[in-house]
Amino acid sequence: MKALIRLLVVTLVPLTPLAAQGFGHMADPSAAEGAPAAGAEVPSTPLSGKVVETANMGGYTYICLEKDGKKVWAAIPEAPVAVGREISLKPGMEMKNFESKGLKRTFESIYFSEGVAVKPADTTGKSSAGSKANVVSPTEKISVEKASGPNAYTVAEIHQQKGKLDGKKAVVRGKVTKVAAGIMDRNWVHLQDGSGDTKKGTHDLTVTSQDLPAVGDVVTASGTLRKNKDFGGGYKYEVIMEEGSIKP
The missing domain is CATH 2.40.50 (OB fold (Dihydrolipoamide Acetyltransferase, E2P))
Structure with missing residues (x-):
């Protein structure tokens, strides 16, 4: 500095x-x-x-x-x-x-300032900016129309088919419910579309991206899906979309 x-x-x-x-x-x-x-x-x-x-x-x-x-x-x-x-x-x-x-x-x-702050890794291994523990529970009904195209899925479908979709390209449309910026040189965007089970956590999908949407935006994200991804420091995901491109 x-x-x-x-x-x-x-x-x-x-x-x-x-x-x-x-x-x-x-x-x-x-x-x-x-x-x-x-x-x-x-x-x-x-x-x-x-x-x-x-x-x-x-x-x-x-x-x-x-x-x-x-x-x-x-x-x-x-x-x-x-x-x-x-x-x-x-x-x-x-x-x-x-x-x-x-x-x-x-x-x-x-x-x-040099830019967005990088949050220190969570050494407890219990939670992080993008872990299931910090997934936002919707306070209002969310209903977002599914994206179009052969690689389009709802958030629930991505969780249900995570094994088959591992390493595959996918497109999902949802509402931004949380953004954690500048962590490990990327931004962590939580999307929800109204599908999935809030108790099981299958209603939320995390997308890593260089794009920075605002909370409340309805966006379309496209990227590569990964299952059982562990970044270390408590950043563990049953399924995540990496290197996502996020557009309105």
Whole structure:
């Protein structure tokens, strides 16, 4: 992280080409009022909360996070981030009164982060961000029409035919009920379509993907199914879709 801070300061000093892209125009960010000097210690607590606003500019994604009624701005290397989802970012260096010409606004306070935080592996082996223990039980009736095509299945059908479908391509349509981002360099998306048994856990399918849908979105996911997948650290799945492509 210290190396990132030094790099950030060095690249921001010479106005071009970064200033032309809209990522500030200060001759020396470390001289900005209240900004920490290069090499300053970075807070250890990750930035987290609900994404309420985003903007892309100059190769960066600006994110406004809200938690417990408080809002904070952060900037990460450009990435798809959906409004409405919960997210945690790696700790970042705070800069005060930072002006972005591209966005035509001045941030009273903003944190520069390397990106989405990686959750430490669960060493207990009992639960994880994607394990059955953390599957969301629906609080309302979910009814999503089955995807079309020869490789289309409902969530229940995938669980029922997991042996036959192991290693095969599949397509499933469902509602996003949970998203765990940036864990083991991928995002873990839980889909439900109203089929399956909530008591047995066959109503939920986890999809790993580089895409980041928001909770509540109805999407179509396509990828490779795997049965009895164990990633270690408590990440165990009777069936999972890997390297999924998730589209509206």
